[in-house]
Amino acid sequence: MSIAYTSEEMMTVAAARMLSNGAVCFVGIGLPSTAANLARLTHAPDAVLVYESGPIGAKPPVLPLSIGDGNLAETADTVVSTPEIFRYWLQGGRIDVGFLGAAQLDRFANINTTVVGSYKNPKVRLPGAGGAPEISSSAKEVLIIVKQTKRTFVEKLDFVTSVGFLSGGNSRESAGLPGNGPAAVITDLCILRPHPVSRELEVTSVHPGVNRESILKSTGWDLRFAEGCGETAEPNSLELETLRDLKERTAAAHGVEGDAA
């Protein structure tokens, strides 16, 4: 008995499933925050959500629109300063999972959020690094959630803001990065994981109704499919209802909040 769902819902649900119960997760705003909160409201009630603005153990009733919304502070186990978040909690080695988005990504899951075009004369100036360079290096593992298109999945990044596996193989370990790097990239089409030796991303699970050709067409490099690549389980009714409910509550709250201010 399956319910109709969108590719974005599939992506969010697939990403949420990756977060295990009890994991301490450093959450970026947007898609990562949606997925992490969906996990918390379904199979991972004890996941600890950490936001770079300072809340630790946030349990927001609706999705925050910014990284420092008041509901994060109100529902957190504790709120610390931003320097403390980065120094004691992230660099201190207390983060299990860093949950990131990306503007551009390459075959070794390196991320660009800085510029499209040259740095000095950018075609598009993107927001920049934020917390990502140190999240991607210090979290024990990293999950990346991003829509898959030829513009985002590129052969060569215009700028490496935050590193995945650098040039592959053991280059990440050699660079002395403390965390293990990206464990998975979750898109609206499939799930990719790094090959255990080459560290190149390969498709390990295709979302239902997506064919391999469309995945290749949405990728700027000669993407490989892993041996034994399977199909992602469809979102179940609990996952979908929880996600839709959360999004509805969020829209209502932010609309009202905005009108009242």
Place this chain on the structure above:
Amino acid sequence: MAEWVTLAEAIAANVHDGATVALEGFTHLIPFAAGHEIIRQQRRHLSLIRMTPDLIYDQLIGAGCAAKLTFSWGGNPGVGSLHRFRDAVENSWPRPLEIEERSHSDLANAYVAGAANLPFAVLRGYAGSDLPRVNDKIRSVTCPFTGEVLAATPSVRPDVTVIHAQKADWKGNVLLWGILGVQKEAALAAKRAIVTVEERVRELNAPPNACILPSWVVTAVCEVPRGATPSYAHGYYDRDNVFYRAWDHISRDRDCFNAWIKENILETEDFAEYLQAVSQ
């Protein structure tokens, strides 16, 4: 000892052309009223520092106040691009903007180093990133005990830091709570600190360990109710999410932006008048 003055007096006395200025507030307690007053007094050639240059710096940059920006994430949170920031970087409008780009972790550490009167910050960061390639101030230092190579970056020492807080007492002791960001470190790293507050109270009645800036580390304190609007002040008012979305439209076009700045900031007397103007 902090002096209770009007915001116009505080900016006139402490924020000079060419100064290095940090306006901090991590989504919460962003000192919008003070930013507006800097625009109103038409300060120029400022070297601005801020971890998250959002709407407030978009306004300062578009209004021509800035020559340089040191930052780590420049966007409209939950909405998208900062159009005035992008126009300055991509097209040098209204004037060229030099950028010094770092990461959140770096800038947070650099404020801590500044507050601690140290010349540089040390962090485990930037390995493999292209940022050190475009910012020659991101260097490295070798630990004398373990031999580990760590990132070293200059501490942040603004001429003036401006923050917004919930309360100050009659002596000028300042209390803030909720999401604290880097405000305490930014204030202590600066030569002078201006604090705008929601209200002036007889007693702070704060518990021990509360985040308090004692009067004697604050230069000027100003009572500016709703002074963090359209961001929020925990316990006072919510974030005006509608304005953040509206800003995307206002700021997209140069003429539309100029008209908005003129009508709402340059032609208003103070923040109270601004609030009236935008509510109409």
